[in-house]
Amino acid sequence: MRNLILSQLKMGSAAFCALLLLLFFCTGGKCEIQSSNPASPSANPPVVKPFDHEPQPFPEEEKANLPVFTMDYPRIQVPFEFTLWVLLASFAKIGFHVSHKITIWIPESCLLISIGLIVGAIMHSVKEEPPAVLSSNVFFLYMLPPIVLENGYFMPTRPFFENIGTVVWYAVVGTLWNSIGIGLSLFAICQIEAFGVQDINLQENLLFASIISAVDPVAALNVFEDIGVNEQLYIVIFGEGLFNDAVTVVLYNMFSFVADMPVVESTDVFLGVARFFVVGIGGVLFGFLFGFVAAFTTRFTYNVRQIEPLFVFMYSYLAYLVAELFAISSIMAIVMCAITMKYYVEENVSQRSCTTIRHVVKMLATISETLIFFFLGVVTITTEHEWNWAYILFTLLFAFVWRGLGILVLTQIVNPFRTIQFNYKDQFGLAYGGLRGAICFALVFTLPDNINRKNLFVTASVAIIIFTVFIQGISIRPILEYINIRRTNKDLNTINVEVHSRLMEHVVCGIEDLCGQWSHYYWKDKFKKFNDRVLRRILIRDSRAESSIVALYKKLELQNAMELLDTPMGDISAAPSIVSLHDEKLAASRPKKKFLAADVKKMHDILSKNMYQIRQKTIAFTSKHNLPNNSQAQEILIRRHQSIRRSIRPGSFRDPVGDFLTRRKILNKIKLNELLVSVLQSTSGQSPRSSSRSLVPLSRLGTLRESDPRQQPGAPGVDTVDERGLGSLKGSSLRGRKAPLPAPRKRLSSQAEGDGDPDDFKEAGEAGEREEAAARPPPLPPPRGWVPDNQDSQEEGTGRPLIRHSSQGSRGSWRP
C-alpha cells in the first residue's frame, strides 16, 4: 500500500516537473508558436532573436569572446516541445495504471481528457497557445494513421468477414440515418425563433450532423473487453467504428461541397452516391494493391532482416497518403492494406521482425491515441466558444435518440439474415456504446470559415464528445454488467459446475474447429483454393519463418537428447495415466476430507485463474493495451510434448491394456512430432521432402528395407537416431560423444507442416493448412512391444545393434 502511494507520488511529481519544464520553456522562450503546422521545421522564429538569449559573459566588451555557455532554444524548440508533450501524456497514462481500480470504473479516455483540461486551464491562464495538434493536416496525416493501422492490423479476420454484411450495413446505413435524422431535426429546431439560431440553414445543419455522427468506439471497446462481451457485439462495434469514418468523411465532403452552392439539384445527390462508391471501393482496392506489394517485397528480405518492419509501416502509410491524394477513403485503404499484408508478411519475416512490428504498431497507436485525447482536453479550454443552450442540448438529445432508433430499426431489418441474432440487450449495448471521439473534433475544426456559426459548432461538438465520453463511457460498464447479471444463471456455486462448464466449452470449441466453422463456407473455400494456388506461391518465400513455439520445441528436443544421453537404457517409466490408475486400484478407501469454506473459495480461485481459456481469438487480438498472449497455447503444447516423451519411452507399453486413449495419444503425438521434425530439418538445412521416410518404425531402420509392416509390431516408431542431425544443431557438444545414442530420439521427417503452428498464433483464425503429401504410415497395429530389444534379438542377435544400425541407417536415409 505504501509503495503504491509512493509511486503515485513519484508519478505525480514527475508529471508536475515535466509540466513546469514545458511552461518554462514556452514562456521563457517567448517565441511565436504559429498556429499552423507545428511539425514544419521551425524556421519561423525570427532569426534576430536568438542572440538576445545568450547570456554574454562580458556584455560590455565589443570584442565578443568565445562564449562558454550558450543556449539556443528556438533551434530545438519544436522537437523538444513535442517530446515533452508526449512524455507528459505518457506520464499521465502511467499514473492511471498504477491503480487498477481507477481504470476499471473510469475509461482511460476520460482520464486523459481531464488531465488535458487541467493542463489547458494552466496554459490558458498564462496566456499560452497550445500547439495546434488537432488542426486538420497534423491530425489527419500524422495522428490518425497509426490508430487506424493498429485497428486494421489486429483485426480478427474470421469474425470480421463472417459479419461483414452486418458491419457494413450498420456503418453505412446507420451513419446516413444518423446524419440525416440529426440534421433535419436540428434544422427544425432552428426554425423556432426563441433559440436564436435561425441563421443556420439546412446544408450547414446537415454538415454539422454528419460530423457528429462519427462514432468512435475506443472507450466502448475497452469496456466490452473487460466485461467479456460476446464476440458478435464486439466485432460489430469495432467494424462500425472503422468503416463509418469512411462514410463520415464522404458525407462531410459532400455536404461541405453542397453547402457552398446556393441550390442543390438532384444530379448532385446522384453524383454524391456515385462518389461514395468510388471512395469506398477505391479505398479497398488501393489497400489490397499496397498490401500485395508489401507482401511481395517481404519475400525478398531474408538478407536484410533488420529493415523488415520498415516495409510494413512504409507501405501502409503510403497507401494512406496515396488514398488521400485521390481523396478516396484513406482509412479503408490502410485497413485493407494492413489486413492483406499481415497474413503474408508474418509468414515471410523472421520472428523478431514480427514481434517488432506488433510492438511498434501498438506503441504508435497508443501514443497517438493518448495525445489525441490529451489535446482534446487542452484545446477545449483554449479555443473560442459560443454557447447556445438550446442548440447544444438538442444536439445531445437528438444524437442519442437517433442512434437508439437507428440501431433498433436497422437491427430489425438485418436480424433475419444473421445466424446469431441480436437481442435487445445487444442492441442496447450497441446503441449506448456509440461514443464520439476525436475524429469528430478534428473535422469540426476543418469547417470552412465562411460558416458564420463555426464557433457554435465547435462548442457543440466538444460538448457532445465530452458528454458521451464521460457520462456514457463511465456508466456503460455498470449498466452492461447489470443487465448481464440478470442473464446468466448463478452457476458458480459448485466446483463441479465450474469444471464441467469449462469442459463443455472446450468441447464445443473443439467441435467448431473440427467443422471448420465458417458460415459462408462456399466463398471461403474458393478463396482458400485461390490463395493456396496462386497467392501463396507468389507472395511467400519457401523456407519457413521461425516461430516461438517452434523454437521452443527445438529447445525441448535438444534437452530431450541430452537427457537421453544420460539416462540408462530400458528406463521403464510408465505414462502418468497408467501409474495413477494403478495407484487408484491399490489405494485403500480414502478418508473423507473435510473442506472448509475457505478451502472451497481457494479452489474456485485456482480454477478461475488457471483453467485454460477457450480460444478467444477476437478479444485476445484486439486488446487495446496488450499484445496477444501465447503462453496458454505454449503450455498446452509443452504438456503434450512431455506426455509424448513419457509415453514413448521404451517399455512404457508393456502394459497391454489396449488402453484406448493412450493408443490414440501416441498416434496423435506422432503428428506433433512431425512438426518438430520438420522444424529441425529445416534448420539443419535438409529439404523436408521425404515422403517415404515418414514414420519408419525402428526395426526397419535396422535393415534399411521397407519390409512388411506386419513384421514390425512396432508402432510408428518414431524415434530413430540421427547423430548427424543433432550434431549439426548442437555443435560440438554432441559430436564429442562417441557412444551411440540410446532409445532413438530423433524423428524422421515427413512433409513440413511445422508452420501450421506459427499460423495459429500469428493470425486470427485462418490457418493456411499445408497439404500433407507424405505417404501415410501403414495401418497402425497396437503398440505392443516395439521396444527395440525384442526386435533386434530376432533380427540381429547382438546386444544393442539397433542403435548402431539405426545410426547408420539414418545416416543412409538422411540423404534426400
Add this chain to the structure above:
Amino acid sequence: MKISPAHIIRLYDRFEFLDKEGSGQLRLEDFAEVKELAMNPIGDRIIGAFFSPGQETVDFPSFVRILAHFRPTDKNRAKDSTQPEPVNSRTSKLKFAFQLYDQDRDGKISRAELLQVLREMLGMQVTEEQLESIADRAIQEADLDRDDAISFEEFRKSLEKVNIEHKMSIRFLR
C-alpha cells in the same frame, strides 16, 4: 426437426476435406491435422469420442452422428416416451460430456479420471495437491451414494441448473 440437406452437404465437404487420402474414412491422423484441436486442452478426448470402441476409422454416418449431438435442442419437442431420445436432447448431450470423462466406459467417473481431466485443463502452476483437493471436493459435492465416483445420474443432477442446451450447441448445425 430434421437436419437440412444443405448442412449434410456442407458436412460432407468438410469430411472430404479432412479425409486426405480420399478413402471415405477418417483416421486418427486426419483428426490430428486440425491444428486448433492440438491447441485444445482436451483435444485428444474429443477426437477419441468419434471413434467407437475398437474402431480404427470413422465413416461419414458416424461423423455426422457425433456432430448431431451438438445441434440446438428442439424445445418444442413433445415428450413422447415411445420414441427414442433424439441425439441432440439434453440427456444425450450430457451423456456425451460424461463419456469424455469416463474413458474406461464403466459408467462412473472415478477420482483418477477426474484428476486426469483436471490435469489437462489446468495450467502448469497448479500443484498436484491442489489438483487432488479440487478433485476430492468435486466428488464430494456430486457423489450421493458414497461410492467415491460420479455416476451419470449424479453428474446430471449436479448440472441441473446449467443451461446445457445452450452450452453444448453449435448454431450452424441447426
